Amino acid sequence: MLRGEIAAGTALGLETKSIIASGGLVGDDIINRIVRQRIGKPDCSDGFMLDGYPRTIQQAEFLDGELAERGQPEPVVVHLDVPTEVLVSRIVCRRQCQGCGAMFNILSKRPHTPGRCDDCGEALVVRYDDREEVIRERLRAYDAQTRPVLAHYYNGNYCHIPGDRSPMYIFEAITSFLEPFVATGAVSRNGRH
Numbered sequence: 001m002l003r004g005e006i007a008a009g010t011a012l013g014l015e016t017k018s019i020i021a022s023g024g025l026v027g028d029d030i031i032n033r034i035v036r037q038r039i040g041k042p043d044c045s046d047g048f049m050l051d052g053y054p055r056t057i058q059q060a061e062f063l064d065g066e067l068a069e070r071g072q073p074e075p076v077v078v079h080l081d082v083p084t085e086v087l088v089s090r091i092v093c094r095r096q097c098q099g100c101g102a103m104f105n106i107l108s109k110r111p112h113t114p115g116r117c118d119d120c121g122e123a124l125v126v127r128y129d130d131r132e133e134v135i136r137e138r139l140r141a142y143d144a145q146t147r148p149v150l151a152h153y154y155n156g157n158y159c160h161i162p163g164d165r166s167p168m169y170i171f172e173a174i175t176s177f178l179e180p181f182v183a184t185g186a187v188s189r190n191g192r193h
Helices: 002-008 011-021 028-039 057-070 084-092 132-153 167-184
Strands: 077-081 094-097 103-105 158-162
Touching: 002 011, 002 028, 011 028, 028 057, 057 132, 077 167, 084 094, 084 132, 158 167
Parallel strands: 077 158
Antiparallel strands: 094 103
């Protein structure tokens, strides 16, 4: 959602771009306005999935209020917990195409020709926000703000999954956790919300 606002050149997008470029986390007011706008669209009426939101207690309380106001159920929370060093190593290896925006990873999704996009042949670059010092600062801020959010949602709708396991393990853990919610209709069958 943030990158969409930035790409669209909206006022919220321009404000967001400068914050992200400096390595900071976008404030609750801006994020909440973007989320309200996005979840109000018709494709979210039967549910939706959020990744990386809410990050603060204020955002969690805002989301709870928005869901209640829309008559939607409480969120189902899947917490993929990845150790800091694993996250840093994954992110610093990302490369983005300057032309089409395709993403690669020099460890796990290598381009066929080093430094070039498989789709359009343009050069691959390291995004500003994928530099190690920016990542570490964002992770420090995220960790300080997010622990209370995890406690806020720690109930029957919360699942902790080690995020440094194999993709198959993670898929099976998420599927097993969500099955009862799908069976009772608390989560739509397309896996959103």
